[in-house]
Amino acid sequence: MKFAPLMTTALLLLAANSAFAETTLRIGIQDDPDVLDPHRSRTYSGRLVYTALCDKLVDVRPDLTYVPQLATAWNWSEDGKTLTMTLREGVTFHDGETFDAAAVKFNLDRARTLPDSLRKSELASVESIEVIDAKTVAIKVKQPDATLISQLSDRAGMMLAPKASATEVGSKPVCSGPYKFVQRVQQDRIVLERFDNYWNKQAYHFDKVIFLPIPDTSVRLANLRSGDLDIIERVAPTDVKTAKADSHVQVFSTPGLGYMQLMYNTSNGDKANNPLGKDKRVRKAFELAIDRDAINQVVFEGLYAPSAQPFPKNSPYYDKNLPIPPRDVEASKKLLAEAGVKTPVNVELKVANNPIAQQVGQIIQAMTEEAGFKVNLIATEYATLLNEQQAGNFQIGMSAWSGRPDPDGDIHQFVTCKGGQNDGHFCDPKLDELLNKARTVNDQAQRQSLYFEALRLLAEDVPTSYLYFDPRIIAMRSNLTGFVPNPDGLIRLNDVAFK
Amino acid sequence: MLTFILRRLLSAIPTLILVSLFVFTLQKLLPGDPVQAMAGEERDPAVMEYLREKYRLNDPVPLQYVHWVGNVLQGDFGTSLRTEQPVTTLLASKLPVTIELAVLALIIALVIGIPTGVISAVRKGTATDYAANVFALSGISIPHFWLGIVLIMIFAVKLQWLPASGFVPLGEDVGQNLKTLILPAFVLGAGLSGVLMRHTRSAMLEVLRADYVRTARAKGLFPRTVILKHALRNALMPIVTLTTLLFGELLGGAVLTEQVFSIPGFGKMIVDAVFNRDYAVVQGVVLCVAIGFLLLNLLADVLYRLINPRLRTA
Numbered sequence: 072m073k074f075a076p077l078m079t080t081a082l083l084l085l086a087a088n089s090a091f092a093e094t095t096l097r098i099g100i101q102d103d104p105d106v107l108d109p110h111r112s113r114t115y116s117g118r119l120v121y122t123a124l125c126d127k128l129v130d131v132r133p134d135l136t137y138v139p140q141l142a143t144a145w146n147w148s149e150d151g152k153t154l155t156m157t158l159r160e161g162v163t164f165h166d167g168e169t170f171d172a173a174a175v176k177f178n179l180d181r182a183r184t185l186p187d188s189l190r191k192s193e194l195a196s197v198e199s200i201e202v203i204d205a206k207t208v209a210i211k212v213k214q215p216d217a218t219l220i221s222q223l224s225d226r227a228g229m230m231l232a233p234k235a236s237a238t239e240v241g242s243k244p245v246c247s248g249p250y251k252f253v254q255r256v257q258q259d260r261i262v263l264e265r266f267d268n269y270w271n272k273q274a275y276h277f278d279k280v281i282f283l284p285i286p287d288t289s290v291r292l293a294n295l296r297s298g299d300l301d302i303i304e305r306v307a308p309t310d311v312k313t314a315k316a317d318s319h320v321q322v323f324s325t326p327g328l329g330y331m332q333l334m335y336n337t338s339n340g341d342k343a344n345n346p347l348g349k350d351k352r353v354r355k356a357f358e359l360a361i362d363r364d365a366i367n368q369v370v371f372e373g374l375y376a377p378s379a380q381p382f383p384k385n386s387p388y389y390d391k392n393l394p395i396p397p398r399d400v401e402a403s404k405k406l407l408a409e410a411g412v413k414t415p416v417n418v419e420l421k422v423a424n425n426p427i428a429q430q431v432g433q434i435i436q437a438m439t440e441e442a443g444f445k446v447n448l449i450a451t452e453y454a455t456l457l458n459e460q461q462a463g464n465f466q467i468g469m470s471a472w473s474g475r476p477d478p479d480g481d482i483h484q485f486v487t488c489k490g491g492q493n494d495g496h497f498c499d500p501k502l503d504e505l506l507n508k509a510r511t512v513n514d515q516a517q518r519q520s521l522y523f524e525a526l527r528l529l530a531e532d533v534p535t536s537y538l539y540f541d542p543r544i545i546a547m548r549s550n551l552t553g554f555v556p557n558p559d560g561l562i563r564l565n566d567v568a569f570k
Numbered sequence: 571m572l573t574f575i576l577r578r579l580l581s582a583i584p585t586l587i588l589v590s591l592f593v594f595t596l597q598k599l600l601p602g603d604p605v606q607a608m609a610g611e612e613r614d615p616a617v618m619e620y621l622r623e624k625y626r627l628n629d630p631v632p633l634q635y636v637h638w639v640g641n642v643l644q645g646d647f648g649t650s651l652r653t654e655q656p657v658t659t660l661l662a663s664k665l666p667v668t669i670e671l672a673v674l675a676l677i678i679a680l681v682i683g684i685p686t687g688v689i690s691a692v693r694k695g696t697a698t699d700y701a702a703n704v705f706a707l708s709g710i711s712i713p714h715f716w717l718g719i720v721l722i723m724i725f726a727v728k729l730q731w732l733p734a735s736g737f738v739p740l741g742e743d744v745g746q747n748l749k750t751l752i753l754p755a756f757v758l759g760a761g762l763s764g765v766l767m768r769h770t771r772s773a774m775l776e777v778l779r780a781d782y783v784r785t786a787r788a789k790g791l792f793p794r795t796v797i798l799k800h801a802l803r804n805a806l807m808p809i810v811t812l813t814t815l816l817f818g819e820l821l822g823g824a825v826l827t828e829q830v831f832s833i834p835g836f837g838k839m840i841v842d843a844v845f846n847r848d849y850a851v852v853q854g855v856v857l858c859v860a861i862g863f864l865l866l867n868l869l870a871d872v873l874y875r876l877i878n879p880r881l882r883t884a
Contacts, residue, residue, distance in 0.1 A: 259834035454602030
């Protein structure tokens, strides 16, 4: 009998303890982010962290339309040169500073003028930012810019606390997102905790969110299966079967925005002086020898989306009438004969030195050999590959692009004459005209027809062969609910909770 | 002894200078541009130029070297190009992790390697000897990343006894810390124990054939005393050298093991740094490891003198 009160107390204590138990969400990410300053950072893993840490002016939905976040409404002036945004009220930064129009001006100016800002090109069209009143800001652009809203839905639209950001940002970012920064141990963890004054705090259910960089995909999955992690991102296609077979794990796969392309060197230096660089028929023949679906089945277990254009299927700018050219070895041979080149045509294909890229390269090598190409496959370490492509030291370069919600970011810089990423130096003034115009048009139907026309020109000249879109595969413990996958692959934690 | 140590420390200085020169020039020869790695997908030329100026990458290489050495002498190893953290801070946070992992792995290697080496030498040609050899050979030849993933599958996923990966600092929770380190330490230790076993065995075999061992046996000493006191102590000399070398190697970072188990030590840091052409970090780590190696060599020499009295008068 003596034990009864003691037991009751113990039970009560236990109950109280579990009621107040801190909920921690552990997310395994593929690599350690770089500097945590939205205006200067470049890594995808950094964007994963920002999704919980820093709010943006607008957010993007799974169907690639834009919804309010820190801006509740926006509209363009008649001449398309002023974007007026109404800002959310009652928002504070993690350090207590109030979010207002002046903070927006501070951030956009910082992103535009900081010497090492990587957001400059994204905000290149912005001429000035005017504070109309505390809750209204007007962004003036040099010429109409249809891509601006999309830019503001990513790092260029993230808001840092002006006072705290006057000095150091990278090591201790102060934003206004649902979770605030606590600690970072390089290559080990980034710890965030719930921000109690968040404007939408009822939608967020964890006390702590910890990001743990784990580079090896199978180890990441093992951690999830053992319960040491709750969510993992970038699951390898080859691991999907194992993950799905585990009853404690659920898998979300959604078509992503990022694509893989083969860029041909058409006029960047001496390396362009070869049949492939000089004759579009030879490029066309090369493309016709490739079976995109076979690559998908062999390397990616059929989980990727083969494609022949730079826009994903769920984009309004995806051209349904532009088919993926099926593999046709005979047609390929015929084109080579027409071009009058001596077979086998020797070409150099540079790929990144990771196993997946090399495997894709080998398949392309085998497929094109049947049509009369002799591909010399060169696997190069990634940083070196970038350098060589830019310097023109390549014939075909296989490189990935992470994709943008707005079509402009997926095409303009790669194929326009002066495009920053146009390593092959392909140049067609007519294409430039179309793509430059598409940047400035806000009307979707009108924009669509411009892009469709551009895609047709690209299919004709083949400065680049698009291969496939990679899906964003996220796996999590089955006791989590409420997650909605997004093509950008970012993990939005609103309404996500433990069952 | 003290003058000996001082003399050795002084002679280490030219070695360090050479090492620093090597590292500095070698990584400048690497293709790829740190600024391009930093500027990311966007590759804005203005930003790249600014970063080049900021990190003095436009200066001639000798000038860059002098500048770096000058800062290092003042205790400033520079700033990581990638994360903008001071390299000194990074080194200070990784070094204890790497040392702890190295010590644990070495303990496991010694505990397994030396006894099995002794036993297999004493019982040469028997089934025990063959079994020990098979064990040693597997230890040496099984790839670390494979063994690591298999152990994770068994102990973390199936049995759920240990965490699959990650790291908890010693100061935070000793039990958890050991739990996170036991598997990686075992993976590393198992490989090294094979090496140690093979060396102990051959050193022991040689010593066991020596005249003084026969004399000791003839005197009627217990076999145990002969083996442990007379033979092993003399056989230990090459093992000490090997152990310090192995320890030095472990300090350089167990690249694959750290990667598989997500242990935030030197190995993981240096791989990331090399791929991102984060020069300052690479230089800092290599210099740190070189200093570690030199100190360990010194330690080996001191230990020699302790084990072998004949060297003390030399």
